[in-house]
Ligand SMILES: Nc1ncnc2c1ncn2[C@@H]1O[C@H](COP(=O)(O)OP(=O)(O)OP(=O)(O)O)[C@@H](O)[C@H]1O
């Protein structure tokens with residue numbers, strides 16, 4: 001889009017694109033409605049996991065991919081979101097049943113909020129915690145953040161195991177009301193996308209990326225890099241908390257040891273595989289990796305090929321995924337999408353030119369298939 | 382709707398008045414006083430004294446130069462002025478205000494902008510994005526207004542885009558607005574860095590070797606470009622430059638550093654004929670020079 005574009009500042013076809021976005025959101029909810037009537041429990045669960053993982057991946061990508069801070073504390077923020085939200089939706093009667101060994105901290109016993117408020121409070125609690133971590137750590141510079149957040153997630157686990165009057169200790173919380181259906185999960189995903197995209201598309205997004213690209217130049221441009229890093233970390237922390245809150249209601253049982261490093265690793269895998277610094281990549285990556293993670297469960301079961309019997313190897317799929325992560329980092333560091341994004345203009349251009357030059361697109365298709373073949377070949381150790 | 386005047390205006394004036402509207406640096410320099418004053422500034426790195434008891438006064442509305450052999454401490458002067466290093470001794474005053482202890486981002490907000498000897502563009506962004514980052518320091522909307530789509534925020538976003546595009550037109554890079562910043566040729570990257578610095582609405586601009594790596598024709602164009610922006614943006618420019626033709630051609634006053642010490646200052650003619658300068662540059666005593674006796 002060089003010469004043909006009369007106004008280089010405004011986005012071309014802004015109205016068409018906005019309508020397309022609204023249209024596809026409507027289509028999404030139509031799809032959810034259809035899924036509600038046609039999918040079985042297992043498939044619905046997968047559909048929900050995709051949305052929640054997409055929220056978690058977006059929040060980590062915002063911190064890591066767009067703002068350049070290596071954070072390994074996602075499981076910790078999720079735990080905070082999950083517990084805070086669960087405490088807000090469990091009924092007083094349930095709470096009385098759950099806290100058997102030690103009585104619940106009195107003010108919490110009667111406290112209840114609607115689900116949407118609970119999820120928001122879960123996010124808010126995670127964001128405030130991010131702020132508390134960020135204030136001392138941001139001054140040290142990016143590299144320390146990874147270590148500090150890793151430690152933080154461990155501390156949260158230990159803390160939650162021992163804060164029985166609030167968290168019910170190691171036993172955890174059971175029977176969390178399963179409000180997080182596809183409607184809620186996808187509505188929260190859209191909200192996350194909206195907030196993160198409106199920040200990234202604005203000049204504040206340029207500011208965050210400039211800090212990531214060259215901190216010295218950013219400071220020279222008058223940017224308070226510590227303040228903006230803190231902001232990005234807290235916004236990311238907020239949506240990690242939201243994701244955790246939804247996850248808690250989705251699985252209905254939470255306990256401290258559930259929020260181990262494995263969770264953070266899975267989210268990191270989605271972000272890196274989808275493309276650091278690509279919102280589209282995080283959403284696509286969440287869908288692909290979540291479904292693959294489920295499918296690969298099969299290989300952990302004992303397998304009987306008739307002539308040979310392989311006993312189940314627990315944790316095998318994580319070995320495979322670690323290898324995949326390494327292969328991505330070696331062969332395709334920019335991930336599936338690099339930092340490219342979906343755009344309606346590219347979408348319509350593609351279909352516009354498809355009509356004119358089918359041969360060119362046949363070439364694209366062949367190249368894509370060859371890439372898939374190569375990836376599949378590379379995936380076999 | 383004062384923001385919109387910039388766009389309508391972009392072929393013509395982009396004057397200091399528009400640039401330093403309310404919210405600009407708004408510094409109140411004492412009339413007739415220097416824009417920037419360094420007195421007795423000393424900067425040491427361990428055993429190395431990079432700047433040794435340096436005093437100088439930058440006049441307002443002038444293009445002036447800082448020269449000296451490699452390692453003389455020129456870039457260090459820039460780093461001290463822009464707040465990256467805190468000098469061990471001495472004082473800095475900008476528009477009558479002391480700069481001691483201020484971090485780089487505050488100094489930028491006061492109206493001092495710079496470019497770097499080894500270009501530092503934001504590689505992940507487009508040419509337009511780079512200039513827009515420069516506009517950030519003057520904006521009033523806060524980040525949380527973005528997801529709320531507050532009108533204040535939306536209006537400001539638009540004016541930032543327009544202002545950045547107008548700036549790109551001024552430096553002749555408008556056609557490349559959508560391209561990746563690091564895909565530009567070298568000379569264009571230098572101009573982009575200047576445009577980005579101008580976007581912060583400075584009253585004082587520091588250029589670190591703007592002609593480095595340019596061919597004679599490009600250097601020639603750069604000279605006119607520097608003189609032009611000084612005029613149009615109504616600011617002072619201090620430049621470090623090894624290309625004597627550029628320095629002599631565009632600077633009205635020149636300071637010469639050697640081993641961190643000021644060895645000469647004056648107009649281009651004086652500097653050209655100063656025996657100390659000739660010695661420092663050529664490394665051998667000139668007739669009547671400091672070491673000739
Ligand atoms: N951060 C630092 N730590 C230690 N020494 C430094 C630092 N910055 C500069 N120096 C030293 O200070 C001296 C002056 O360096 P400076 O970069 O200011 O020189 P310069 O005049 O800009 O040279 P050039 O023309 O090569 O750019 C050099 O000896 C350099 O090694």
Ligand SMILES: [Mg+2]
Nearest residue numbers: 455456457498
């Ligand atoms: Mg230098």
